[in-house]
Amino acid sequence: MSIEAMPPEDAVRGDVPVLEVEELSVTFARRGEQPTRAVDGVSFSVAAGETVGLVGESGCGKSVTSLAVMGLLPRRGVQVGGSVRLGGTELIGAPDRTLRRLRGSEMAMVFQDPLSSLNPTVSIGTQVTEVLVEHRDMGKKEAVAEAAALLDRVGIPDPTRRLKEYPHQLSGGMRQRALIAMALACSPRLLIADEPTTALDVTIQAQILELLRELVVDSGTALVMITHDLGVVAGLCDRVHVMYAGKIIETADRHDLFARPRQPYTGGLLASVPRLDAGRGVPLTPIRGSARDAIPWAEGCAFAPRCDNAQDDCLTEVAGSTVPLEYDGPGRELRCRHPLTYPAAPAGATASGAGR
Amino acid sequence: MGDVRRQRIDELAARAGRVPEGEGGVSLVRSAFRRLRRNPVAILGAVIVVVFLVVAAFAPWLAPRDPLAQTLLSEVRPGAIPGPQEGFPLGADQLGRDLLSRLVYGSRQSLLIGVVSTVLGAVVGMAVGVLAGAFGGWVDTVVMRFVDILLSIPSLLMAISISVLLGQNQYALMIAIAVTQVPVFARLLRGSMLAQRGSDYVLAARALGVRHGRIVFGHVLPNSLSPVIVQATLSLATAIIEAAALSFLGLGDPDIARPEWGAMLATAQAFLSVRPALAVWPALCIIVVALGFTLLGESLREALDPKFRR
Ligand SMILES: Nc1ncnc2c1ncn2[C@@H]1O[C@H](COP(=O)(O)OP(=O)(O)O)[C@@H](O)[C@H]1O
Ligand code: SF4
Ligand SMILES: [Mg+2]
Numbered sequence: 186m187s188i189e190a191m192p193p194e195d196a197v198r199g200d201v202p203v204l205e206v207e208e209l210s211v212t213f214a215r216r217g218e219q220p221t222r223a224v225d226g227v228s229f230s231v232a233a234g235e236t237v238g239l240v241g242e243s244g245c246g247k248s249v250t251s252l253a254v255m256g257l258l259p260r261r262g263v264q265v266g267g268s269v270r271l272g273g274t275e276l277i278g279a280p281d282r283t284l285r286r287l288r289g290s291e292m293a294m295v296f297q298d299p300l301s302s303l304n305p306t307v308s309i310g311t312q313v314t315e316v317l318v319e320h321r322d323m324g325k326k327e328a329v330a331e332a333a334a335l336l337d338r339v340g341i342p343d344p345t346r347r348l349k350e351y352p353h354q355l356s357g358g359m360r361q362r363a364l365i366a367m368a369l370a371c372s373p374r375l376l377i378a379d380e381p382t383t384a385l386d387v388t389i390q391a392q393i394l395e396l397l398r399e400l401v402v403d404s405g406t407a408l409v410m411i412t413h414d415l416g417v418v419a420g421l422c423d424r425v426h427v428m429y430a431g432k433i434i435e436t437a438d439r440h441d442l443f444a445r446p447r448q449p450y451t452g453g454l455l456a457s458v459p460r461l462d463a464g465r466g467v468p469l470t471p472i473r474g475s476a477r478d479a480i481p482w483a484e485g486c487a488f489a490p491r492c493d494n495a496q497d498d499c500l501t502e503v504a505g506s507t508v509p510l511e512y513d514g515p516g517r518e519l520r521c522r523h524p525l526t527y528p529a530a531p532a533g534a535t536a537s538g539a540g541r
Numbered sequence: 542m543g544d545v546r547r548q549r550i551d552e553l554a555a556r557a558g559r560v561p562e563g564e565g566g567v568s569l570v571r572s573a574f575r576r577l578r579r580n581p582v583a584i585l586g587a588v589i590v591v592v593f594l595v596v597a598a599f600a601p602w603l604a605p606r607d608p609l610a611q612t613l614l615s616e617v618r619p620g621a622i623p624g625p626q627e628g629f630p631l632g633a634d635q636l637g638r639d640l641l642s643r644l645v646y647g648s649r650q651s652l653l654i655g656v657v658s659t660v661l662g663a664v665v666g667m668a669v670g671v672l673a674g675a676f677g678g679w680v681d682t683v684v685m686r687f688v689d690i691l692l693s694i695p696s697l698l699m700a701i702s703i704s705v706l707l708g709q710n711q712y713a714l715m716i717a718i719a720v721t722q723v724p725v726f727a728r729l730l731r732g733s734m735l736a737q738r739g740s741d742y743v744l745a746a747r748a749l750g751v752r753h754g755r756i757v758f759g760h761v762l763p764n765s766l767s768p769v770i771v772q773a774t775l776s777l778a779t780a781i782i783e784a785a786a787l788s789f790l791g792l793g794d795p796d797i798a799r800p801e802w803g804a805m806l807a808t809a810q811a812f813l814s815v816r817p818a819l820a821v822w823p824a825l826c827i828i829v830v831a832l833g834f835t836l837l838g839e840s841l842r843e844a845l846d847p848k849f850r851r
Pocket of ligand 2: 448449450486487488489490492493494495496499508520521522523524
């Protein structure tokens, strides 16, 4: 593992990671319906100043994971298992009051659609000051001044005027900036960004990512970046967890993941993204089928119906056990029976995660 | 019967807080108003409503005569009631009183009962709806079960029972009609609050640790009000018709010093063969004013609904 990939703060701040998720599982059980397990035994941790990516196609359980961490899933009809610790404090099963106090102050979230995440009939100013009044015990006047300062910090010009405006009067990028300002108003230790750029124009996407990097990464906030876009991962994440059908199927640091994806699914994701270093003529190959083709993990590898490497022993019936998530070299984990392999690296090349 | 009413209410509730692309805040109200002004149906409804409101407000100045003075009593004979003539544009009633003046004064009573009972019904209904919508869970279940039972009772039947129970006076009448409106507003507000509670901005506010009370009263409630405003306008029409119906049945205000359309209609029944105009005019007033409120309410609904936007 390359040393530069290590988050700088990690070594300094040391022991307890900001966020520790262990064996998190979420089951939706509505009356009269078959229960569905949306998140299944997910474990990861995020240290201060570190950016961890959760990557996967739509429907793989990324948003449900983030809502479970924030304690935002409804109580009724949802079972959450496992452990989520924020700075060592257990959140699963914590009382609502405790969670509410932590949300917005210690942990915060930025959502996909900035327009619908803002109340259309309430001014930006009211929505920003609300957080300050709630968590920082500010008076109205003080909060307004601070709100203007916050908008200024996220790069919104003429913040005093903007505070009086309503969400529809701002551009998409401005709205997301305002939401980032609200999320960071109390300098939380953890920020979860759930596809924060998906609803934005391509040119704006890069600006928002740059803003997040400036505000979060440089200040030592732990960032969980949820995305289906590997371009976002490449630009921001230190470590990446690839999810499929509710489970983590591959974990690696960013460089290793891009250089040598081991899971055929990860390989497929990378192959379907345009690459700058690839020749013009190289065609993009999307993964065949869709996420709906997954089989239950209990029956075998959920990706098997779409996998080019699949063999009989990918099914539980044949192998006698489900596919486990296993150590796959330093800093890597893998859930696959027949991973992608690479020719032995010649001397001098990065040797991490080399194939068998 | 109850099912149809529930469905109608729920449809209206589902439209709450849907904001057209590129609108919001103050401009939302402004653009709804602009749409309203361009709609001829809305203008017709508004004109009717305003005319009746003005007539009711300025009745003493607008009525040509004293509505109680039996000026033409001497001309009333069995089988003949004086028709339109000089100074009596619509003729007189069976006691020789000027019909036009009685209609003008009658508007006061009808509109007053309509407005007071609708406001009362809306306020109490909204309080019940907020209770259910804010707490959810078993509070919601219990309250809404009760509301649905009320909704399944035909409203006129309920109004009759209540006004019989409360005795015969105009306040009993207002309360009786208000009670029939309570479940409508309760279900409506609860439904639209529920729709809002599942919205992204509520989730985002919760993710920021904004407290429940503030989310309910600062975010959810204001966005849930537009169907309530629409319903209130429509309810005015219902309330006026119900008030007239109750008076017609003899359950209205017993004070004969206050002419009222429903009571006039009831009295006119006995003279239908002699002078049908005595029934036609108050009936027409009831229908037209109810139509005015309905037209205004329906166009308000369209104006506030992004789906109808051109
Ligand atoms: N409220 C819910 N009730 C039932 N199933 C749900 C609910 N929310 C999400 N799911 C299921 O959980 C799975 C993961 O959803 P989600 O986390 O939103 O995916 P994504 O990775 O795109 O964010 C989906 O298959 C979805 O069907
Ligand atoms: S376990 Fe089998 S089916 Fe699943 S990804 Fe690996 S090779 Fe493909
Ligand atoms: Mg999602």
